[in-house]
Amino acid sequence: MTIPAQSKSAVLTKEAAPGEVLLKVSGLQKHFPIRSGLLKRQTGSVKAVDGIDFDVRSGETLGVVGESGCGKSTMGRLITRLLEPTGGTVEFEGRDITHLGVRGMRPMRRDVQMIFQDPYSSLNPRHTVGGIISAPFKLQGVTPEGGIKKEVQRLLSVVGLNPEHYNRYPHEFSGGQRQRIGIARALALNPKLVVADEPVSALDVSIQAQVVNLLDDLQQELGLTYVIIAHDLSVIRHVSDRIAVMYLGKIVELADRKSLYAAPMHPYTKALMSAVPVPDPKRRGMKSERILLKGDVPSPISPPSGCRFHTRCWKATEVCKTQEPVLVELKPGQQVACHHPENAPDQAPGEAVLPEARESIEVVTIGETVTAEAPAASEAAEEPAVAEAAEAAETSEASEASEAATASEASSEATSGEGESGPDGTVQESTDK
Numbered sequence: 001m002t003i004p005a006q007s008k009s010a011v012l013t014k015e016a017a018p019g020e021v022l023l024k025v026s027g028l029q030k031h032f033p034i035r036s037g038l039l040k041r042q043t044g045s046v047k048a049v050d051g052i053d054f055d056v057r058s059g060e061t062l063g064v065v066g067e068s069g070c071g072k073s074t075m076g077r078l079i080t081r082l083l084e085p086t087g088g089t090v091e092f093e094g095r096d097i098t099h100l101g102v103r104g105m106r107p108m109r110r111d112v113q114m115i116f117q118d119p120y121s122s123l124n125p126r127h128t129v130g131g132i133i134s135a136p137f138k139l140q141g142v143t144p145e146g147g148i149k150k151e152v153q154r155l156l157s158v159v160g161l162n163p164e165h166y167n168r169y170p171h172e173f174s175g176g177q178r179q180r181i182g183i184a185r186a187l188a189l190n191p192k193l194v195v196a197d198e199p200v201s202a203l204d205v206s207i208q209a210q211v212v213n214l215l216d217d218l219q220q221e222l223g224l225t226y227v228i229i230a231h232d233l234s235v236i237r238h239v240s241d242r243i244a245v246m247y248l249g250k251i252v253e254l255a256d257r258k259s260l261y262a263a264p265m266h267p268y269t270k271a272l273m274s275a276v277p278v279p280d281p282k283r284r285g286m287k288s289e290r291i292l293l294k295g296d297v298p299s300p301i302s303p304p305s306g307c308r309f310h311t312r313c314w315k316a317t318e319v320c321k322t323q324e325p326v327l328v329e330l331k332p333g334q335q336v337a338c339h340h341p342e343n344a345p346d347q348a349p350g351e352a353v354l355p356e357a358r359e360s361i362e363v364v365t366i367g368e369t370v371t372a373e374a375p376a377a378s379e380a381a382e383e384p385a386v387a388e389a390a391e392a393a394e395t396s397e398a399s400e401a402s403e404a405a406t407a408s409e410a411s412s413e414a415t416s417g418e419g420e421s422g423p424d425g426t427v428q429e430s431t432d433k
């Protein structure tokens with residue numbers, strides 16, 4: 001298959017070889033101002049992302065997990081430069097792109113693309129599939145070999161859609177097929193980095209597996225680098241090489257997949273993971289303890305002092321309330337921000353657990369039967385289906401037919417009219433948040 005050459009336009013950048021750092025994020029912040037009164041004075045800010053550091057290496061998949069509202073999408077929009085950071089830096093192939101304007105970002109747009117969560121609102125219903133996928137070529141002034149139409153048809157077949165459907169409209173496709181269209185659009189210019197924000201969460205579980213496999217296959221074939229954001233740990237486990245766990249605007253743990261699942265260090269990671277059933281069939285059905293965190297994530301307008309997780313952590317001590325733990329590497333390839341980590345030496349020994357900390361969780365023992373009293377358990381019971389189905393789908397034919405069967409009715413008032421363009425329009429979405 002002919003693939004358009006990856007961009008050489010960013011002359012100041014150094015191409016990252018596989019395994020080398022492609023994207024480097026340092027101290028990244030996004031504080032959304034809160035304004036009130038007649039003069040619209042700023043009275044506070046939502047600290048959606050509040051100082052995060054990480055690298056993405058060429059050819060890898062970095063998974064990002066965390067509860068709703070912890071800043072995952074904001075982080076995704078910052079690194080694709082759809083949002084202007086409040087602080088910190090973003091470097092792509094060694095070039096500082098933190099504050100590049102529309103013109104400066106144009107060459108980078110070829111290299112950095114985003115796939116959005118909602119396949120219903122992220123495609124403009126008034127444009128044909130051909131129009132949607134060819135937009136990036138037109139906006140970038142790129143004419144692929146053989147012409148745009150031929151290339152769009154090739155992209156349709158790459159993502160498992162019928163090239164003959166070039167002139168159809170998004171409402172004629174099912175959710176899974178629409179997400180494939182979004183993927184084709186993101187791949188049009190042969191990007192180096194693709195940031196996918198909850199790429200499968202809006203889809204039926206059986207279709208999720210197909211889309212996850214498609215992303216996997218495309219990575220192998222095209223040498224893509226992914227940042228995949230998801231709240232579903234079974235999806236993250238299936239796709240990621242390394243995983244960043246976010247809580248209230250911070251990265252609390254960053255580790256390679258095996259280490260994280262074998263021995264999570266941050267209590268928050270441990271709680272999240274305890275909600276995921278064990279994929280090992282030999283151990284399935286055995287009793288396991290599930291940690292249910294009580295209460296919601298606190299407001300990012302005034303996050304808790306010290307460790308932001310201290311209001312929900314069963315290990316919290318006085319030092320946790322006053323000193324913010326720094327993200328440090330406690331084992332090779334495993335960084336954690338915690339004074340009293342799991343599976344690692346205590347970083348602040350001799351501290352007494354706060355009396356209220358003991359009340360912050362509920363431990364539920366579950367066996368084969370999932371009880372109605374454990375809502376997180378019943379949710380999680382569905383999760384292995386994605387990973388298992390993904391494996392099963394690898395060996396079965398991609399079922400276009402089943403997707404077509406689930407095709408929803410036209411939702412032509414779906415919000416595409418409000419679809420936002422990225423700085424130069426190559427990334428298009430409606431505000432799904």
Ligand SMILES: Nc1ncnc2c1ncn2[C@@H]1O[C@H](COP(=O)(O)OP(=O)(O)OP(=O)(O)O)[C@@H](O)[C@H]1O
Pocket residue numbers: 032046047048066067068069070071072073074075231300433
């Ligand atoms: N444009 C905005 N203006 C003000 N606050 C915002 C804006 N966008 C996001 N936020 C706030 O920032 C915080 C982080 O939001 P974000 O969407 O990044 O979280 P998330 O981790 O992606 O959540 P979810 O899993 O629900 O998608 C939330 O409190 C959200 O309300």
Ligand code: SF4
Pocket residue numbers: 266267268307308309310311313314315316317320325337338339340341
């Ligand atoms: S032990 Fe302390 S530092 Fe670690 S997660 Fe709990 S509250 Fe935070």
Ligand SMILES: [Mg+2]
Pocket residue numbers: 072073074197
């Ligand atoms: Mg989000």
